[in-house]
Amino acid sequence: MTHRSLDRLLRPQTIAVFGGREAARVIEQCQRMGFQGEIWPVHPTRIEVSGRRCFKSVSDLPAAPDAAFVGVNRISTIDIVRDLSAAGAGGAVCYASGFREAIAELADGADRQEELVSAAGAMPILGPNCYGFINGLDGALLWPDQHGMTKVERGVAILTQSSNIALNLTMQMRGLPIGYVVTSGNQAQTSLSDIACGLLADPRVTALGLHVEGFSDAVALQRLADLARRTKKPVVILKVGRSEQAQKAALSHTASLAGSDKVADAVLARLGLGRVETLPAMLETLKLLHLGGPLKSNAISSMSCSGGEASLMADAALVSQMDFRPLQEHQLPRLRAVLGEMVTLSNPLDYHTFVWGNLERQTQAFATMFSGNYALNLIVLDFPRADRCNGEDWMTTVEVVVAAASLTGARAGIVSSLPETMPETVALDLFEKGIVPFSGINEAISAADIAARIGASWHAPFPQSLLAISAIGESIETLTENAAKAELASAGLRVPKGCVARSAVEVIDCARTIGFPVVLKALGIAHKTEAGAVALNLGNETAVLQAAESMPASGGFLVEEMMPDAVAEIIIGATRDPVFGLCLTVGAGGILVELLQDSAVLPLPTTTAHIAAALSQLKIAKLIAGYRGRPKGDFRSLIEAVAQTAEYVAKNAAILEELDINPLMVLPEDQGVVIVDALIRRRR
Structure with a gap:
């Protein structure tokens, strides 16, 4: 696969703009943000655009531009892109619609898109059907509309398939420094992963947020994950479509468990890419990653001057892996001395208001809390309205947080329970002081959870490359149960x-x-x-x-x-995801498959450590461990059976369409496991 360099396109020194109204808007936006390079309007009949001399064609330009915004109709777009490529331009944004996205209305949409890609040749293009991008680091905008960004020295990059969502994100008032906002449109030539890698190549980019409707290439996604890890720039992804399911085979239970979204979850976790649920969560996670990167653990602390806020923090953590680890012994006497006898010493900590507004005592309390070796220390603080209230004591608390973080070297964040009670001016000030300004309790906990997961993934060895074997053959045959079991027995699995x-x-x-x-x-x-x-x-x-x-x-x-009674019944299956290929699914089997929906997806290839971790997270794991005095199951043999199945699937990946072992009976300890029923569908 050819990976085109996007350096000139994303970080241009010279920009050519083609068209009328849209071209004028691009020039206006570059001027407003202080772009220092050359801007060359191109129009066949106009003398000037936005007060700048107009060139009649690509051949009239002083030099091949680093970047071009092509804001003309779709037919002319193809011709201009061909001329730009021949001239040696660095890349182009194709604004026009009417290509593959409009195939329902325009019969030639797909053909025109192929013509566009052919015209571009080796020159990278964004789109078609996209707004382009805003480079807030250099003030370079190939963007035909207003926006809410300002110039920054370093910041996060945000990439989305949707131009309107990109526009909305530029209007955020959360203080997040954004270096780039880029739209990808149809991705006719340049994929989201290609653009993302181009953004991570900028040393001023600290983290990347990606809004995606779907993945098209597992290999490219792995390349992005590897680059993120090597450059220490974490990536978080908002993938829409949790309700989507992979193609279902009517014969299989596995297909109902391994929907494409669940597979995506497993693959992203394997690659160390964070996944967020909402746009606000993405922005809040990027804040945390911008200031210090991933977390070193899942241990966090929380302080507030209200029991209600402490409860909200504790409840928010229940749906995450974050751990409000108990206070350490050395913290207790110091906190008691500062806060008094009426405060219950716990984590989350309600420190009441006894030290409120007292800079010295509040600093002692906060520094003591921050000394507990937590990965992140959170202070719940909602700021009062500036137009009606006096916020002097709140700013004292900000000073305390900054001082405590400085004294202890701990990472800290201030969390407002409501987004509107974290004013943008305060958020910007906190960023300058190295304190993360979180808008929303749930979003703050989600951000910490994702940052901790990325940190844990990066701490482990680099994962194996995903199994990337394309299917061969057309027609599909279904083996009889007896034949399927014979296949699995030859792979070392036990059958009756x-x-x-x-x-x-x-x-x-x-x-x-x-x-x-x-x-x-x-x-x-x-x-x-x-x-x-x-x-x-x-x-x-x-x-x-x-x-x-x-x-x-x-x-x-x-x-x-007839096999003896089992401790538990397990399902092991494999289905072919349209993007990620064959993945393994393990879960509660037998008649409990649909009832419990207790399963985990394992991207291939996998390891015994990953298998053991996935099995241990299942609800049915308690039954295998000997629930309420019942016999323990042969967990070691279960891990081995899943590993043997994974090896069989990998070896047969080119022809295997679907595998369904259900149930696999887990017998008591040291008695092994045995396949009771199996289904194999494979390509001829």
């Missing part, structure tokens, strides 16, 4: 001793050979329990014959040994 019978009479001979009691199943039926196509614990010939005669069994029968 069994025998295939073609008639009700033959099942008796099979049962005698295996030995009673036996299990009888009708072949060729997907969900056997629901169809009455399975009978358990048949202890004699009569019972076997009666069961066979009552089953719908046009495909014959499978007779197997």
